[in-house]
Amino acid sequence: MPNSAALRTTNHTGRLILTPCDATAAPDSAALIAALTHCQCIGAPLSNSMIPEPRKFTIGAQFFTLVSFTGCAVNIATAGSSSFCHVYLPPLTATPILYSGRNTxxxxxxxxxxxxxxxxxxxxxxxxxxxxxxxxxxxxxxxxxxxxxWKQHGGCGRRLIVIEEVFPHEATPSDELLAQLRAVSGEPWRYFYMQE
Ligand SMILES: [Zn+2]
Incomplete structure (x- = not known):
């Protein structure tokens, strides 16, 4: 494998973050989780003793139709490693936070x-x-x-849907997924990538 493979084992690969276009919007997490479950974007909750409410999920059966992956060398692990692809809803923040990284x-x-x-x-x-x-x-x-x-290189928000691990621009949410999020929240959504 080229050097980039070694680099990706030592640096954070990246994440795809979806958030309402209105960075101050705070759509209900339970409604979002229900919608993401219904369209099979997410699957089973992943246990996490630090977080009583399940907010971390395996990818669902329709994940790869709702999130398009591109590139010839995409290797998406779905289990068996600490960096396998999963979906995460962080707690709502009181005010918008800027999410930026080395890719910003x-x-x-x-x-x-x-x-x-x-x-x-x-x-x-x-x-x-x-x-x-x-x-x-x-x-x-x-x-x-x-x-x-900020384009797709960073952004602000209170409510996030995070997909780990995604190299910047390796994956794009489909129009259908963005429409589902808009329908359940009443807000248009955007997305960006962040590498710590
Ligand atoms: Zn100016």
């Missing part, structure tokens, strides 16, 4: 669309509180960090 690219200003290359330093205080407003260094407009354009 500079966000674009929602007004002038310039990229702020030094965003981690420049927006330091807002990175931990993405509701905070930051000023664009180019056009001087003010916007909360969660309104900046």
């Amino acid at each position: 690219r500079p966000p674009r200003c929602p007004y002038c669309r310039c990229r702020v290359v030094d965003w981690r330093e420049r927006f330091h205080s807002a990175v931990n509180s993405p509701l905070l407003t930051v000023q664009c260094p180019q056009c001087a407009m003010l916007a909360p960090l969660l309104q900046w354009e």
Whole structure:
């Protein structure tokens, strides 16, 4: 195997994260779990003594029709290792959190669309509180960090559906899955990738 295989054993492969487009939205987890179970995106709950409510699941029978995997070297383990593919609903957070990682690219200003290359330093205080407003260094407009354009390289949210382990852009949620999430939550959803 090439060096990338060795790299992926020592670094976090990545995760696919789905979240409402409105980063402040907080759809009910029980309703989401019921919908994901009904469409067989998720299967059995995975036991986790640290979390009383089952929020971690095996992939369901229709998972690979609802999430499209691409690439010629995709090797998705479904059991037998600590990094096998599973679906996880983290606890709802009180406010939106920015999820970024080593794959995250500079966000674009929602007004002038310039990229702020030094965003981690420049927006330091807002990175931990993405509701905070930051000023664009180019056009001087003010916007909360969660309104900046992160594309598929990061994003903000309170309610997440996390699919581990997914290399960035290796998997894409289908239109059907996004429609199911919209139907059950009343909110349009987006997705992005995060590598720790
Ligand atoms: Zn701007």
